[in-house]
Amino acid sequence: MNKSHPNYFHHTRRIAIELSSMCPFAPRHPKCAASRLQQAKQILPATIVHDVLSYLGDVNYSRTIAWHCLNDPLCDPRLSEFLKAARQKCPEAKLLIWTNGWYLNTALAKELLDAGAHKIRISCYWSEDLARFQQIRKQVGRQIRVLHNQSAKMDDRLTRPPDGRSTNRISCYAPLRAFTIRASGHIGLCPLDWQTRVAFGDLHQMSFADVLKAHYPALLQLHRDLLRGVRKLPVCQECAARMCKVW
Numbered sequence: 001m002n003k004s005h006p007n008y009f010h011h012t013r014r015i016a017i018e019l020s021s022m023c024p025f026a027p028r029h030p031k032c033a034a035s036r037l038q039q040a041k042q043i044l045p046a047t048i049v050h051d052v053l054s055y056l057g058d059v060n061y062s063r064t065i066a067w068h069c070l071n072d073p074l075c076d077p078r079l080s081e082f083l084k085a086a087r088q089k090c091p092e093a094k095l096l097i098w099t100n101g102w103y104l105n106t107a108l109a110k111e112l113l114d115a116g117a118h119k120i121r122i123s124c125y126w127s128e129d130l131a132r133f134q135q136i137r138k139q140v141g142r143q144i145r146v147l148h149n150q151s152a153k154m155d156d157r158l159t160r161p162p163d164g165r166s167t168n169r170i171s172c173y174a175p176l177r178a179f180t181i182r183a184s185g186h187i188g189l190c191p192l193d194w195q196t197r198v199a200f201g202d203l204h205q206m207s208f209a210d211v212l213k214a215h216y217p218a219l220l221q222l223h224r225d226l227l228r229g230v231r232k233l234p235v236c237q238e239c240a241a242r243m244c245k246v247w
Contacts, residue, residue, distance in 0.1 A: 006213075014063065056090050187199065198235055
């Protein structure tokens, strides 16, 4: 471990690096926040991704690194490059790809696994895609997992009305259990805060190390409060959800 870099990820099981705001299903799914976000066409610069990966390598990060939040990581042609960099910097980490499979075929699946991906999860929203995904799994192996009947679970947070229960005391694992780096370059509160109403730092202006140093005390206090069901932020008071341990 690089002694100059403290390890802030003792509470973290997954770090998500949202490479862009793009998702090929956004036009077909207007209730999903991605349909709004992709209009901004945010793309996380490679310099930021490599800065984050270098920090994680210095602290020997060994849990999951994912490449999704509200995006589909297969939209980004740099994905294989980032997987190789992550595997080099964090050899013990599990590299997860979660996709709707629009761009996926057998050749790409093999390329991503060869580049270092630990697992590829495919959310199958339409039955007509199931045979294609199952064929990919048959040819590639058990590192492919197909999640069928996802249409009932399609994201609707864009049209979901606020819960409005300021007395909500449901415990929540945000923002440290699943640590989110948004395509905007900010550290996000959680995936349910799709507008990034609460953000920490700006990786366009500061290094990942400096953002963590400046904002980790606030992130940790927020994490402790939410675990106890203390919801001080308006976005948390409006939310009836209990952020899953890892999404």
